[in-house]
Amino acid sequence: GAGVSQTPSNKVTEKGKYVELRCDPISGHTALYWYRQSLGQGPEFLIYFQGTGAADDSGLPNDRFFAVRPEGSVSTLKIQRTERGDSAVYLCASSPGLVPDTQYFGPGTRLTVL
Amino acid sequence: QKEVEQDPGPLSVPEGAIVSLNCTYSNSAFQYFMWYRQYSRKGPELLMYTYSSGNKEDGRFTAQVDKSSKYISLFIRDSQPSDSATYLCAMISYNAGNMLTFGGGTRLMVKP
Numbered sequence: 001g002a003g004v005s006q007t008p009s010n011k012v013t014e015k016g017k018y019v020e021l022r023c024d025p026i027s028g029h030t031a032l033y034w035y036r037q038s039l040g041q042g043p044e045f046l047i048y049f050q051g052t053g054a055a056d057d058s059g060l061p062n063d064r065f066f067a068v069r070p071e072g073s074v075s076t077l078k079i080q081r082t083e084r085g086d087s088a089v090y091l092c093a094s095s096p097g098l099v100p101d102t103q104y105f106g107p108g109t110r111l112t113v114l
Numbered sequence: 115q116k117e118v119e120q121d122p123g124p125l126s127v128p129e130g131a132i133v134s135l136n137c138t139y140s141n142s143a144f145q146y147f148m149w150y151r152q153y154s155r156k157g158p159e160l161l162m163y164t165y166s167s168g169n170k171e172d173g174r175f176t177a178q179v180d181k182s183s184k185y186i187s188l189f190i191r192d193s194q195p196s197d198s199a200t201y202l203c204a205m206i207s208y209n210a211g212n213m214l215t216f217g218g219g220t221r222l223m224v225k226p
Contacts, residue, residue, distance in 0.1 A: 004157070031212060040122065042202050042216030043158065056211050091157055100146045100165075100206050103214060105157035 002026070004106035006092050012112045013082055021077040021109045025094030032075050033093040033103060034067055043091050049075060050097060082113045117141050120203055120217030129226050133190040137203035137217045140184065144205040144215070147179050149188045152200045152219065161201075162188065193224045 005024040013019050025032050031050050035043035045059040049069045057067075064082075069075040079086055089110050093103040120137045127133055135149075146165055150158035162177040164170045164186075170177045178187040190197055200221045204214040 033213070035214075040218070042118075042120070042204075042218045043214070045213040045215070048211060048213055056213060059213070093157075095212065101212050102160060102163065103212070105150075105159070107155075107157045110155075 006106040023092030029094035030097035031095045035091040118217040124221040135188045143207040145208045146206040150202040
């Protein structure tokens with residue numbers, strides 16, 4: 001079956017613009033995670049959905065970042081008024097929803113803010 | 115100080131060598147330990163998952179956890195050039211849901 005997919009694979013935008021990053025999880029996975037990975041660093045947790053609701057959004061750096069998962073499947077990470085410091089690879093992972101659980105990662109979206 | 119520390123490398127070894135990768139952590143609430151492999155411009159791929167202290171073996175890979183020392187290791191036997199990648203340790207706390215806390219990753223290069 002298909003793994004986690006993320007679109008776009010690359011996104012270049014200008015400082016101050018709005019961007020949306022999309023994640024399609026593995027079919028049937030109830031849990032979905034967003035992480036951010038800066039160059040040479042390990043991924044850092046942003047937000048975790050169980051079904052449609054955000055179970056933990058403690059990793060979102062500020063109120064410019066927002067994520068939704070309206071039907072419990074596809075998720076969109078939204079970044080307003082982008083800053084150069086937002087440049088990173090944004091990774092999405094999904095899991096069956098157990099605790100603890102095995103998270104399967106997508107290839108990521110590489111965001112560059114000029 | 116980060117919760118999970120990992121030597122960034124790069125670690126360069128000849129083909130066939132035994133590789134030892136390590137992480138230390140400071141949060142005693144971490145109970146579940148994973149090793150991920152990440153190739154360039156790809157997402158992390160789960161290699162090993164352990165819970166208790168001790169060793170767990172899977173093919174050429176052995177994961178070792180020492181909770182008393184807050185130290186985990188991944189050993190790769192008979193290393194191959196295809197093992198060249200960044201290796202990330204990751205941990206889950208029993209009181210913080212399912213979020214993964216990652217180390218910074220160690221870049222491994224296996225030379226033919």
